[in-house]
Amino acid sequence: MRLRRQITAPAPAPARRPPANGPHPDAYDGAADQRLITANLPLAGPSPELIDRLYDAMFEHHPYLRGLFPESMAFQRAHLEQALRHLIDHLDRPDELRAFCTRLGRDHRKLGVRPVHYEVFEASLAEALRGCAGAAWSRDLEQAWLRMLRFAVAAMVAGAEEALAEPPYWNAVVTGHRLCGPGLAVVHARTAEPYAYRAGQYAHLQTPLLPHAWRPCSFACAPRADGELEFHIRSSGTDDVLEALVAHTGVGDPLRIGPAQGAMTVDGAPDRDVLIVAAGTGWAAAKALLEELECGPRPPRTHLFLGAGTPGDLYDTPALAALEDRCPWLRVVPVLGQADGGRHGLAEAVARGGDWSAHLAYVSGPPAAVSAAVRQLSALGVPADRIRHDPVTGADSGRDTPRPHLHPHDRPAPGLAVRHAERAGRP
Template identity: 90%
Template sequence: MNQYDTYHALLARQDAMRLRRRITAPAPAPARVPAAYGRHPDAYDGAADQRLITANLPLAGPSPELIDRLYDAMFEHHPYLRGLFPESMAFQRAHLEQALRHLIDHLHRPDELRAFCTRLGRDHRKLGVRPVHYEVFEASLAEALRGCAGAGWSRDLEQAWLRMLRFAVAAMVAGAEEALAEPPYWNAVVTGHRLCGPDLAVVHARTAEPYPYRAGQYAHLQTPLLPHAWRPCFLACAPRPDGRLEFHVRGGGADEVFEALVARTGVGDRLRIGPAQGVMTVDGAPDRDVLIVAAGTGWAAAKALLEELERGPRPPRTRLFLSAGTPGDLYDTPALAALEDRCPWLRVVPVLGRDAAADADHAALAEAVARGGDWSAHLAYVSGPPAMASATVRQLSALGVPADRIRHDPLTGADPRRPHRYPHGRPQPGPAVRHAEGPVRP
């Protein structure tokens, strides 16, 4: 057993002991939240801190420089933590920058942000994160912010950042405590691996224990070829009686994890699967028609949603807009054709372009959806790269689809050929769309 496995085995033993004490205790024990993270979370005025932080983003905001300074400070003061991170930090750094932007963009909706961070804390258990690590992260972030801002730094601005972080961490710690009875991750064996092109694979796996999830959700995968490195992938099927899971993985870029899952993984290999996440799910029998917009491996989530709708007593009329660069890029056509044949309530509209990952083609997809009909009374699902999801959500909002009926989970890494980067500058909070970003470890 290597050092990484030993560490997680000790954490699992500690969690088992804590769970036993909770079960046998006369009253539930409160979550162990560091004192700094437990101060009046319900009374938090996130909108005020958002105004102060966004007004000073040119001085100190989420940026590659800030993230570099943060990790430099963390590993300089606590070298042992470096062993808990993957060898390559590129994905991690970009993902943390995106997560900080997400926090800032949603500070004016603390209830939504608290729910998001609670889910994040549940997922972070797979990384071996403990409350003390958040304290180290806070100190490193404060040092990085002061370094970026220089003489322009102020105590008020620092306190706004720390209040934001502590609000998020309190919810994350609570989420981890609530999930104490479930595994931090599930061990799985690859039972099928089908190449659909030089850079795309459909991977089937089965876990040793039942894996709970809902159609439309995603999970993070880890291959033993690259320890500590987790990547998000949509589950491409509704829950099945045999417990078989399906993931669609695209490599062909600079990301070593996706490349390993596509080109260096085969039947019999082992995987680790994090807890299922995401809000792009079907809540009972939909009482209205459904619109699904998917691009790239976002088809995986669309496929799972269609399987779930098919199970219902009266599947709703559903329109699927499926974007691809060329007809050959529609890689799962047998499954799509089978769904069309047996589902008279489903209509599929292919949208072809030069490059399904290009910004211009994301705009073309959104425009095709706009021309396709009146969607204001529909329940909409959007699945694909973040830039595509953002363009489509903006279009649907402009067409009158209420925000609470647009669901999407834009995953960093959904198309690794074009990593998504938010522009610098003041963020403009959008509508209260039901969505979530992929998690990030501190």
């Protein structure tokens, strides 16, 4: 514990920056590196094997770092695999990637990440890549990976430094908790200090039941005068953090909330009609966006396509009905009958619904539903810069969370019922 406190405590001297022999952030053109890395993905690419080798190397050479991670690493491993895929997929768009990594660096402050940790990560990644590729590994391919990583790290360090005036996370207390069905809860919370965010964004939540484990959840309301926050959280039974937030959290319980993230926001008064496509708990972000549009001087004509498996899965119907009653500019189209939350039926309903090529589109929900809707909108002629959605990073759960990957060395977390009883002081 003493070593961990020394590692995570503020440094007495300026923190070391990541290696300086990478590309200058303002001059990096990653298209060439993208082509080289993509062409060699079968040799060494984001995969469970690569992630396992990376963390094995990191914890073998620097055992103290294990204490900075949650007991179960399944979510973390899947999240890192998806993050590396996102880097590779966006290397040819450095400005967009830089903005993404800057926000990521700001958010990573809540984990206790410092610049020296990025150097450890780089060395571990290089070792893992060489281990996966074996004798076929080349220096050119390794340098492409390292240039990509150093570009991302430079942006993340810049994001962390820009956010030094704000806390790495906010302490909050649960002010409301309502179960809306099996594995689904609407949670209200209020932070001890002012918390800034925008409609359409999301934040990572942590419950004290599972220290160091964070999960992303969209805000389900536009900023309110009383500072209360709202989240819609779904647990599929495979994620302990989401299960804890849904089934083992109540009014008065503490939460930690990371900084707001995401660019799926309304920029001033939209100068064109709006299309919102939401599936499942994607309704949370849609609801926040509609509340913000309602407050504008001239709300645009807006179509909402809302996907759900059954009428009973439309869990927040009073709020939806109230919005319809107040907003004559809003038309709601429910899309029902899809067991997967309206994934394919939702995209097809949007295609049949009209000509959206001149609209500003927002898409939220489970990753598969978001991907299907984005592909459909692109096929219908909506330009990519007018289709707004957060990065699609994995399988369905409370939000866009990756599918867990179990590693033999992952330590299973104690049962949540046991943790909940211990925290409440019960035997």
